[in-house]
Amino acid sequence: MDVSNFILKNIDNPHELEKMFRKDPEEFKKEFEIAWKQKPDSQVLSVWYERLYFNDNAGSKINSICKMIFC
Numbered sequence: 001m002d003v004s005n006f007i008l009k010n011i012d013n014p015h016e017l018e019k020m021f022r023k024d025p026e027e028f029k030k031e032f033e034i035a036w037k038q039k040p041d042s043q044v045l046s047v048w049y050e051r052l053y054f055n056d057n058a059g060s061k062i063n064s065i066c067k068m069i070f071c
Contacts, residue, residue, distance in 0.1 A: 007035040011044050 007028070010016040021028045029052055036045055 005031055005035050005038075007031050007045075007048075008038065011035075011039075011042065014044075017044075017048070 006020060007017065010020070032045070032048060032052060035042075036049060039045055
């Protein structure tokens with residue numbers, strides 16, 4: 001395991017992870033990809049995965065239909 005990865009070092013420290021994300025989101029995402037490959041079963045990383053890669057296509061389709069009907 002790559003212990004130099006700041007996400008893996010702080011996996012049990014949500015405050016520090018959030019702080020790192022806000023400081024440099026692009027660097028966080030790069031480091032996240034490394035951490036995710038090493039610990040794909042981590043619940044903490046699963047939450048971050050959804051946060052970083054969330055795509056609500058169903059919600060956008062519903063919003064588009066509502067706009068067409070009501071606008």
